[in-house]
Amino acid sequence: MSTIKEVARLANVSVGTVSHVISGSVPVSDQLRRRVTEAIRALDYHPNHIARSLKTSRTRILGIVVPDMTIPFFPQVIRGAEAAARKRNYYLVAVNSDDSSNRQREVLSLLRSQRVDGILLVVAAGQGSITQITQIRQSGIPVVCLDRLPENISIDSVCVDDCAAADMGVSHLISMGHQRIAILTGPLTLKNEQDRLQGYNNALTRAGLAVDATLIWEANFHQEEITRICGEHLRDAQRRPAALFSTNGVTGLGVLKALHVCGLNTPDEIAFATFDELTIEEVFRPAITTVVQPAYDIGHRATDILINRIERCMLDASTVSIRLPATLKIRETSLALAHVL
Amino acid sequence: MSTIKEVARLANVSVGTVSHVISGSVPVSDQLRRRVTEAIRALDYHPNHIARSLKTSRTRILGIVVPDMTIPFFPQVIRGAEAAARKRNYYLVAVNSDDSSNRQREVLSLLRSQRVDGILLVVAAGQGSITQITQIRQSGIPVVCLDRLPENISIDSVCVDDCAAADMGVSHLISMGHQRIAILTGPLTLKNEQDRLQGYNNALTRAGLAVDATLIWEANFHQEEITRICGEHLRDAQRRPAALFSTNGVTGLGVLKALHVCGLNTPDEIAFATFDELTIEEVFRPAITTVVQPAYDIGHRATDILINRIERCMLDASTVSIRLPATLKIRETSLALAHVL
DNA sequence: CTGTTAGCGCATTCAT
DNA sequence: ATGAATGCGCTAACAG
Numbered sequence: 114m115s116t117i118k119e120v121a122r123l124a125n126v127s128v129g130t131v132s133h134v135i136s137g138s139v140p141v142s143d144q145l146r147r148r149v150t151e152a153i154r155a156l157d158y159h160p161n162h163i164a165r166s167l168k169t170s171r172t173r174i175l176g177i178v179v180p181d182m183t184i185p186f187f188p189q190v191i192r193g194a195e196a197a198a199r200k201r202n203y204y205l206v207a208v209n210s211d212d213s214s215n216r217q218r219e220v221l222s223l224l225r226s227q228r229v230d231g232i233l234l235v236v237a238a239g240q241g242s243i244t245q246i247t248q249i250r251q252s253g254i255p256v257v258c259l260d261r262l263p264e265n266i267s268i269d270s271v272c273v274d275d276c277a278a279a280d281m282g283v284s285h286l287i288s289m290g291h292q293r294i295a296i297l298t299g300p301l302t303l304k305n306e307q308d309r310l311q312g313y314n315n316a317l318t319r320a321g322l323a324v325d326a327t328l329i330w331e332a333n334f335h336q337e338e339i340t341r342i343c344g345e346h347l348r349d350a351q352r353r354p355a356a357l358f359s360t361n362g363v364t365g366l367g368v369l370k371a372l373h374v375c376g377l378n379t380p381d382e383i384a385f386a387t388f389d390e391l392t393i394e395e396v397f398r399p400a401i402t403t404v405v406q407p408a409y410d411i412g413h414r415a416t417d418i419l420i421n422r423i424e425r426c427m428l429d430a431s432t433v434s435i436r437l438p439a440t441l442k443i444r445e446t447s448l449a450l451a452h453v454l
Numbered sequence: 455m456s457t458i459k460e461v462a463r464l465a466n467v468s469v470g471t472v473s474h475v476i477s478g479s480v481p482v483s484d485q486l487r488r489r490v491t492e493a494i495r496a497l498d499y500h501p502n503h504i505a506r507s508l509k510t511s512r513t514r515i516l517g518i519v520v521p522d523m524t525i526p527f528f529p530q531v532i533r534g535a536e537a538a539a540r541k542r543n544y545y546l547v548a549v550n551s552d553d554s555s556n557r558q559r560e561v562l563s564l565l566r567s568q569r570v571d572g573i574l575l576v577v578a579a580g581q582g583s584i585t586q587i588t589q590i591r592q593s594g595i596p597v598v599c600l601d602r603l604p605e606n607i608s609i610d611s612v613c614v615d616d617c618a619a620a621d622m623g624v625s626h627l628i629s630m631g632h633q634r635i636a637i638l639t640g641p642l643t644l645k646n647e648q649d650r651l652q653g654y655n656n657a658l659t660r661a662g663l664a665v666d667a668t669l670i671w672e673a674n675f676h677q678e679e680i681t682r683i684c685g686e687h688l689r690d691a692q693r694r695p696a697a698l699f700s701t702n703g704v705t706g707l708g709v710l711k712a713l714h715v716c717g718l719n720t721p722d723e724i725a726f727a728t729f730d731e732l733t734i735e736e737v738f739r740p741a742i743t744t745v746v747q748p749a750y751d752i753g754h755r756a757t758d759i760l761i762n763r764i765e766r767c768m769l770d771a772s773t774v775s776i777r778l779p780a781t782l783k784i785r786e787t788s789l790a791l792a793h794v795l
Numbered sequence: 796c797t798g799t800t801a802g803c804g805c806a807t808t809c810a811t
Numbered sequence: 812a813t814g815a816a817t818g819c820g821c822t823a824a825c826a827g
Contacts, residue, residue: 114569114593116804127814132806142812157589162567163507164804167819172504174568182529182548192524195550204564206547207523209536223545226503227515228455248498252455369737396710397738457820468798473822480823483796505820508803 115156124152135160166228175205175419176224177233177412180212180334186362186389186408187235190259193412194233201420203230212334214239221245224254231255231419233412236263238300238334255422259415264304269422271415271435273406275305278439279312282386282404283358285441287320290449291356291384295328297343297368298360309360309388328354332364339367340374347375347383355384356447362389365401385446394444402447405440456497465493476501507569516546516760517565518574518753521553521675527703527730527749528576531600534753535574542761544571553675555580562586565595572596572760574753577604579641579675596763600756605645610763612756612776614747616646619780620653623727623745624699626782628661631790632697632725636669638684638709639701650701650729669695673705680708681715688716688724696725697788703730706742726787735785743788746781 121128126145133139134149141149152158166172175198179187191207198205208224210217217237224232232249234256236242242263246256250268258270286294296313299306310329317324330346332339343364347353359365365387372379379385379399386402394400414435421427462469467486474480475490482490493499507513516539520528532548539546549565551558558578565573573590575597577583583604587597591609599611627635637654640647651670658665671687673680684705688694700706706728713720720726720740727743735741755776762768 114566117806118804128805129807129814129816130812133813136806138806140812145813157593159563159566159593161508161569161804163504163513163569164819165806166504167502167508167804167821168806170819182523183526183533185524185526188523188529192550204549206549208545208547209533222500225455225500228502228504252498252500366734366737369734373737392733392738393707393710396707396714397733397740399738459820469821470798470800470823471796474797477822481796486797502820505803506822508805508820509822511803 114161115158116161117158120149120152120156120158123156124148170228172228172230173203174227174229175203175231175233175416176227176229177205177207177235178210178217178220178224179207179235180210180237182207182209184362186260186406189408190235190412193409193414194416195412196409197413197416198420201417203416203420205416210235210237212237212239214241214245217242218245221249225249225252229254231257231423233415233419234258235260238303240302255419257415257419257422259411260305262304267432269415269418269433271411271418271437272305273411273439274436275308276312276315278388278404278406279309279358279360280316281312281439281441282388282402283313283316284320285402285443286356286358286384286386286447287316287322289356289384289447292322293325293328293354294322294356294358295330295346295354296358296360297330297332297339297364299331299364300333301331306360313358327352332367334363336363336367336370339364340370343368343371344374347371347377353383357383357385359385359387362387362391365389365391369401379446380448384448388439390442394442399446400444402444403442405442407437407439410437455502456499457502458499461490461493461497461499464497465489511569513569513571514544515568515570516544516572516574516757517561517568517570518546518548518576519551519558519561519565520548520576521551521578523548523550525703527601527747530749531576531753534750534755535757536753537750538754538757539761542758544757544761546757551576551578553578553580555582555586558583559586562590566590566593570595572598572764574756574760575599576601579644581643596760598756598760598763600752601646603645608773610756610759610774612752612759612778613646614752614780615777616649617653617656618777619729619745619747620650620699620701621657622653622780622782623729623743624654624657625661626743626784627697627699627725627727627788628657628663630697630725630788633663634666634669634695635663635697635699636671636687636695637699637701638671638673638680638705640672640705641674642672647701654699668693673708675704677704677708677711680705681711684709684712685715688712688718694724698724698726700726700728703728703732706730706732710742720787721789725789729780731783735783740787741785743785744783746783748778748780751778 121131134141134146195205208220214237262270332342388404462472475482536546549561555578603611673683729745
């Protein structure tokens with residue numbers, strides 16, 4: 114790897130001049146500029162960002178931490194963030210936290226050690242995120258939270274309007290004639306899961322339906338457990354709800370697996386709607402009624418806010434909390450039951 | 455952000471000593487060690503990797519470049535790579551190339567400028583990758599190619615045994631009684647698409663079936679175009695094949711969309727098998743017969759080889775080419791046609 | 796075992 | 812408009 118010094122020697126100028134033509138911050142005569150660019154090409158010179166960052170203490174790199182990139186929602190968020198970063202001349206690196214607070218601590222530490230200019234964070238499900246976030250911010254690195262918001266901390270954030278989105282989905286099920294509607298949530302330690310549950314409550318209440326605690330099923334993010342938990346509730350035909358709403362893609366998939374295990378058909382035997390697209394609805398059956406989050410936009414907006422913070426355009430602005438609307442895609446699984454019609 | 459100097463001052467030792475306790479490479483007395491670790495905690499000190507790397511010219515960071523993280527195959531590869539990297543105390547950052555040679559040049563340049571210790575590359579579909587790879591290797595950064603292999607260059611690589619995998623899928627269709635079998639490929643400029651086509655040819659030939667050029671359909675990676683191309687071929691009922699094999703997940707999805715547009719049912723009107731899982735087969739219909747690649751393993755193996763190269767365990771070893779076997783998941787879409795039975 | 800110091804590659808004053 | 816010199820934070824050699 115050639116250095117700026119070698120370029121300077123070949124072009125027969127000083128390192129300062131090379132630096133100037135690269136940064137463009139100081140005028141350089143055409144002749145020297147040409148000599149320098151030629152030398153750069155000849156040596157296949159790539160400026161050492163490491164050295165540059167050590168000097169400037171800025172890396173133009175953003176980090177994004179997500180629980181698990183194999184959950185389809187997150188790559189979309191990342192793509193949105195990447196696009197926004199690119200537009201403003203930043204790069205984005207993505208890492209997984211495995212939804213583990215400990216691993217999250219590790220990757221955040223990595224990002225700090227790498228001196229990324231800012232961090233986009235989808236917090237892990239466990240405890241301890243607040244301390245981690247506080248430390249990072251104290252060290253001067255801006256953090257924006259996406260999708261999942263930590264509680265008891267004032268921080269820039271971008272996510273869907275969870276309460277309204279769940280309300281919309283459940284209200285739709287109600288409008289299709291269903292009354293006994295169950296909800297399968299992720300861990301309720303997560304604020305956004307709580308909010309989605311709240312939306313469910315709101316929708317029922319507004320429709321004059323009683324909220325039945327036995328129809329609120331809390332799960333986690335482990336596929337087998339979700340399926341087991343859901344299956345247990347569905348087994349008893351007497352108690353079985355007319356419709357089921359799940360608050361995220363992972364639990365949604367668990368619902369489908371549980372229905373499959375129990376030999377239940379949707380929508381004939383039970384209606385179903387979920388947060389997050391589970392598959393390509395055009396070509397696969399059942400076509401699932403879905404509350405679709407603007408994943409790309411969430412990533413994009415969050416990144417814009419983050420870069421604003423970094424570049425001090427928003428130094429004294431108070432916390433920004435963006436709540437984006439979700440979209441309801443009505444499909445087959447929420448059709449009214451035959452015997453209700 | 456505190457520095458090693460501040461830690462040294464607070465612990466009342468020299469910076470050298472602090473460095474020694476952090477690296478563990480040089481013995482330090484228990485007393486000083488304790489003082490130092492306390493100071494580190496007190497100051498919430500995070501070593502500046504930037505400065506360290508400038509000194510050591512090693513970053514312990516690996517980069518992986520994939521065409522598009524939203525294609526489910528790639529996150530799995532990345533996870534495998536991440537796990538392998540973590541085991542050997544490296545970190546992994548992932549970036550997208552958008553399957554564009556130009557963008558690939560940009561991100562590779564970024565990775566070089568960041569001085570990553572090694573690069574995992576799934577080459578973009580267009581031309582120009584070879585020059586890019588050659589330059590990187592000349593600069594001393596090891597590169598391992600995954601999934602897609604560039605031609606005319608000797609380089610470490612890990613991918614599925616494309617020819618055998620396609621052969622397996624097509625042979626299965628033949629064994630189900632199909633004779634007129636079409637293949638929908640991605641761009642044949644890609645070596646692995648060529649190999650998969652070769653596997654198709656081999657399977658037909660071995661079965662004594664003629665290879666019909668009008669049944670070889672070449673597409674690209676653009677969803678709408680794939681659907682259009684496939685739809686055009688399927689429209690004519692006279693010429694329609696009995697079965698269709700697609701060589702990757704993106705074209706596979708295009709097939710399903712085209713079938714949907716044409717109102718064709720699989721397997722009743724046309725059998726179908728594809729490379730790569732398109733959805734969660736347990737719960738969605740149609741359940742598609744699939745050639746499943748060991749995506750996680752591909753990432754894992756490639757990363758191991760890369761780190762071996764980096765750490766010189768394999769300095770003079772010749773090029774390593776790993777070919778992993780695929781698995782055939784036989785499901786509904788490849789059932790024999792009713793009128794054939 | 797512990798302290799001192801040179802220098803990694805670059806951006807940035809400050810001279811000229 | 813160009814060049815020379817300084818130091819970012821750290822590691823590794825060396826000295827003690």
